[in-house]
Amino acid sequence: xxxxxxxxxxxxxxxxxxxxxxxxxxxxxxxxxxxxxxxxxxxxxxxxxxxxxxxxxxxxxxxxxxxxxxxxxxxxxxxxxxxxxxxxxxxxxxxxxxxxxxxxxxxxxxxxxxxxxxxxxxxxxxxxxxxxxxxxxxxxxxxxxxxxxxxxxxxxxxxxxxxxxxxxxxxxxxxxxxxxxxxxxxxxxxxxxxxxxxxxxxxxxxxxxxxxxxxxxxxxxxxxxxxxxxxxxxxxxxxxxxxxxxxxxxxxxxxxxxxxxxxxxxxxxxxxxxxxxxxxxxxxxxxxxxxxxxxxxxxxxxxxxxxxxxxxxxxxxxxxx
Amino acid sequence: xxxxxxxxxxxxxxxxxxxxxxxxxxxxxxxxxxxxxxxxxxxxxxxxxxxxxxxxxxxxxxxxxxxxxxxxxxxxxxxxxxxxxxxxxxxxxxxxxxxxxxxxxxxxxxxxxxxxxxxxxxxxxxxxxxxxxxxxxxxxxxxxxxxxxxxxxxxxxxxxxxxxxxxxxxxxxxxxxxxxxxxxxxxxxxxxxxxxxxxxxxxxxxxxxxxxxxxxxxxxxxxxxxxxxxxxxxxxxxxxxxxxxxxxxxxxxxxxxxxxxxxxxxxxxxxxxxxxxxxxxxxxxxxxxxxxxxxxxxxxxxxxxxxxxxxxxxxxxxxxxxxxxxxxxxxxxxxxxxxxxxxxxxxxxxxxxxxxxxxxxxxxxxxxxxxxxxxxxxxxxxxxxxxxxxxxxxxxx
Numbered sequence: 001x002x003x004x005x006x007x008x009x010x011x012x013x014x015x016x017x018x019x020x021x022x023x024x025x026x027x028x029x030x031x032x033x034x035x036x037x038x039x040x041x042x043x044x045x046x047x048x049x050x051x052x053x054x055x056x057x058x059x060x061x062x063x064x065x066x067x068x069x070x071x072x073x074x075x076x077x078x079x080x081x082x083x084x085x086x087x088x089x090x091x092x093x094x095x096x097x098x099x100x101x102x103x104x105x106x107x108x109x110x111x112x113x114x115x116x117x118x119x120x121x122x123x124x125x126x127x128x129x130x131x132x133x134x135x136x137x138x139x140x141x142x143x144x145x146x147x148x149x150x151x152x153x154x155x156x157x158x159x160x161x162x163x164x165x166x167x168x169x170x171x172x173x174x175x176x177x178x179x180x181x182x183x184x185x186x187x188x189x190x191x192x193x194x195x196x197x198x199x200x201x202x203x204x205x206x207x208x209x210x211x212x213x214x215x216x217x218x219x220x221x222x223x224x225x226x227x228x229x230x231x232x233x234x235x236x237x238x239x240x241x242x243x244x245x246x247x248x249x250x251x252x253x254x255x256x257x258x259x260x261x262x263x264x265x266x267x268x269x270x271x272x273x274x275x276x277x278x279x280x281x282x283x284x285x286x287x288x289x290x291x292x293x294x295x296x297x298x299x300x301x302x303x304x305x306x307x308x309x310x311x312x313x314x315x316x317x318x319x320x321x
Numbered sequence: 322x323x324x325x326x327x328x329x330x331x332x333x334x335x336x337x338x339x340x341x342x343x344x345x346x347x348x349x350x351x352x353x354x355x356x357x358x359x360x361x362x363x364x365x366x367x368x369x370x371x372x373x374x375x376x377x378x379x380x381x382x383x384x385x386x387x388x389x390x391x392x393x394x395x396x397x398x399x400x401x402x403x404x405x406x407x408x409x410x411x412x413x414x415x416x417x418x419x420x421x422x423x424x425x426x427x428x429x430x431x432x433x434x435x436x437x438x439x440x441x442x443x444x445x446x447x448x449x450x451x452x453x454x455x456x457x458x459x460x461x462x463x464x465x466x467x468x469x470x471x472x473x474x475x476x477x478x479x480x481x482x483x484x485x486x487x488x489x490x491x492x493x494x495x496x497x498x499x500x501x502x503x504x505x506x507x508x509x510x511x512x513x514x515x516x517x518x519x520x521x522x523x524x525x526x527x528x529x530x531x532x533x534x535x536x537x538x539x540x541x542x543x544x545x546x547x548x549x550x551x552x553x554x555x556x557x558x559x560x561x562x563x564x565x566x567x568x569x570x571x572x573x574x575x576x577x578x579x580x581x582x583x584x585x586x587x588x589x590x591x592x593x594x595x596x597x598x599x600x601x602x603x604x605x606x607x608x609x610x611x612x613x614x615x616x617x618x619x620x621x622x623x624x625x626x627x628x629x630x631x632x633x634x635x636x637x638x639x640x641x642x643x644x645x646x647x648x649x650x651x652x653x654x655x656x657x658x659x660x661x662x663x664x665x666x667x668x669x670x671x672x673x674x675x676x677x678x679x680x681x682x683x684x685x686x687x688x689x690x691x692x693x694x695x696x697x698x699x700x701x702x703x704x705x706x707x708x709x710x711x712x713x714x715x716x717x718x
Binding site: 053054075093101104105133 | 328333336557558562563
């Protein structure tokens, strides 16, 4: 196996008394599309900022392409690009000027820079807007420009912090197509997202909660770890049923999916047997049930609800630590 | 480290900063208008130091030929702008405030008679002392007018003395006669003004005005640069590039240094042509200006790196600039302040700028006289820029 793109061992970040990242150990292999999932405030952005050498780890070590994320940060930086969560390019500079500035900042040679900017502009459909001030671009194009700026030095790893947040479906699709193209060219992608359909597209995902990495594996692995199928019930009126079912002791979570209610429960088969014998809610009409395959959203819910058991710690973690 | 990469990185940032200034047309306009405009206004405001047209009240209760001569003398003096007045009220109230006057002068009844009886009565003067500068100045002017009056009276008296007096005088011992003669001759001094022979206050003031305007402009302009990047979020993006903090700091200082050098040259030329201020040793003055601007920009950059938002940066600059403006000796000499305050003022770049600039321009002093100031400015520039670079790093924690 070639050298991993990212190697983390017991990475910790504390701010005053609060612990934002609490001992993360993991490996991201070269060429992977790694999806970093977690609720708001779970520690995703702090982890990325540590990886990029923007904030010093309180404890633990991290390597990017074998270079220490803090000690060797200046050398490491030319090997990766970073697309921050919020648009943070220079609004009063044009698209072209932004690209040229970051090209200079990443020390791209003058001779190559012009050619590279032209290629990025055409690949990202930004050519017609190259002389427009970055601040007056629409949200989607702003994001494309951010990504283009992060790619100006042809890094072998790109960090993207919620690159599709707040974008319309067309631009989301466009950006994911771009990420796939990059990945095919061998670039490692480290992306955080809230969208579970996007998580589905990653080659590997990690779940972080309360600063801890709860699980890491391929989307298929993680879904399989949910052990079997999930119970989906059809009850009317559905909105009234949600609080009622959430109050059932063995039910951890109830989620509305296309008019049906998907349940995360300790023992769904027992629950179903009981209900088929006797439906205890006369004001709710039982219309049937179905067993469905879990998707990433269910995995995310399961982790957020804490219903995963300890046996699901991925074996890779042990090799990393 | 100081290779092609280093200069290339600085050029990249410098170009970007120039674009920021260029795109912000309103601020650009302000930068171009403010220095010459304020130079003109401040220059004219402080061009003359003597008091003129001080509103004052005059009442002659004596109404004799002597008092009339004193009144004429006072009226011909340009210091005062006399207002109509019918004399003090019954309780001796002058009503200064109501009349809008700074001084009331009353020649008491019997004043002229007192002069001839060998019992001169004092002229009564009522002064408004709220403005501590004006009252003593008025007293000085009045004293001068009285002295002039007395001199004229004495000359008059000597001219009209009867011959017997001179005969009597011849009988006095020689030493007494000489002493008497000496006492009757007005004593004078022969003064030679070594520096600023024209006693032009504007020549003293101009370095203060130029320094003050540039101090204000440099600090406030550059104070928002890093803070803005931090506020908008571009600072993270900037720090993720392989750029070093030192390169970012130098790259940010250079464009503002170039702009402010042009501005300071412009104001100096303006004060030369408009106020006829002469400038000596242009190369040394240029060095002083250069170090002063560098130090001021460093100060602004330090404020910027320290602040979390642009608003904070502007607030901090005001807090810092206020004592600088008042205590730097731009408009007054530092001798007015107690020692502890004077030590405090040594921390301001403007203090050293004014001191060095005046030493060179007014005293034509050699470089050894201003060496300490130059070293202070250079050290200040290095310290502030270095601290700004360090603060850039710990943006997060």
